[in-house]
Amino acid sequence: MEKMLAARLHIPSRTLRMTEVDRPEPGPGQVLVKVRAAGVCLSDVHLIDGTLTPLLLEGDTVTLGHEVSGTIAATGPGVTGWPVGRRVVLYAGEVRDGVTYTRGVDYDGGWAEYALSSADALTVLPDAIPFDQGAIIPDAVSTPWGAITMTGAVRPAEAVGVWGAGGLGVHAVQLLRAVGACPIIAVDPSEVARERALAAGADLALDPADPGLRESVEAATAGGRLAAAFDFAGVPAVREQALALLAPKGRLVLVGLTDRPLTVADGTRFSYLQQRILGHYGSDMPVALPELLRLTQQGRLDFAGSISEVLPLSRAAEAVDMLNRKAGDPVRLILRP
Known part of the structure; x- marks a missing residue:
């Protein structure tokens, strides 16, 4: 089986390690995404420092990263409409049996070379929007959007x-x-x-x-x-x-x-x-994400200034430290496999 690099957090010890793991294979209803950009969020910092703890994680280790964009690499049985190479943005979570699971918290996220997603938990990323900007929209943008338009x-x-x-x-x-x-x-x-x-x-x-x-x-x-x-x-x-x-x-x-x-x-x-x-927590992804992508594509919103720095995936721990210390007052740091 092919290997890939991933940033994995061991929850009991709160230890983040760069590890070679098996590249996942998409199962029924799933797609495999080649990650092109993954955001580093303060929630990731809080998972590492112990302020936040996964509630639904099976096992004791998880690949971090809930802000993810990339391209379709493969599809599982029964999946149609997602051709290989299609640019996509992944939802920050998935609903399973009526329960919302957060990507990179309750199941493996996008601080890796590849990430799995349910076929109904992603949307097309327009060509006009760079991967870096597209990656941050599912949380850094959609969360305040939901807070403003729905909760507030x-x-x-x-x-x-x-x-x-x-x-x-x-x-x-x-x-x-x-x-x-x-x-x-x-x-x-x-x-x-x-x-x-x-x-x-x-x-x-x-x-x-x-x-x-x-x-x-x-x-x-x-x-x-x-x-x-x-x-x-x-x-x-x-x-x-x-x-x-x-x-x-x-x-x-x-x-x-x-x-x-x-x-x-x-x-x-x-x-x-x-x-x-x-x-308030998160947003209604199937509604918020297309709205925000459309506003961005049409030039009503611009998040180019939000990308403070892009680092290789291998420097994930450094990115976490930079955000924790607010080194350079970053808005969003991006990891790129």
Whole structure:
């Protein structure tokens, strides 16, 4: 059997190793994809540092990588409509017996030379979109898209705050601009991230430590505060700050992951103002991915600036370290087999 290189995480020891493994063979209803680009996400970092743990993984080792693009290499029995060589983007997960499994978490992902996918868990990548940009759309773009359009239900001209202008938040700014939110206020402690948010379309970018933050938000919203606030940082202090800036009936959407508790400082005020806290995870892939690919193909969205660096697959551990340390303030690092 042919071998391939893969970045495999041993869950009990949280050890990431580059390993030669058997190249998988597609079974019934599956396709084999030659990986051309795979994104490195903060979720991958959290899997390695133990903050996140797979719930549905069979065994104790998994190939990481849930942001994947490539070309069809082979198809299994019963699969039609996917010719060899077709450019594709893989969904970040698959539904099996009514349960959602996350690629690169609950089953082997795309930090490898080849990856398996169910034939109904991928879509065509238009020729106009490079593999690098296509790879990040299933999470770094579709997750904030789902948070904005579905969970947060943002409407045109609504005032919106984005806490955390990193790999998800900076895309949220661009997407909020696309759906007509106004004003868009980004909040991040990093000056580089704030500048990045302004370049992506934010109307205002603030430091969360700024003692005049509340006054700045109220001035930008003509005293109306925020109809919606999005936490992409996963930090309790961020959530408390965002809650304090919500308008009546405003909603706080939690996208960043944390195992820390959330505190509502004034429950009576929260209830009186009929505010809401909404959890969000992932997106509706069959709907979101084609929408985003179409918007990108037509020039409404541009993620070229999100690709901070491309590294060979063999340097996966280095890429994880760079993202963990925020070396160079990356948005997305890409691994290329």
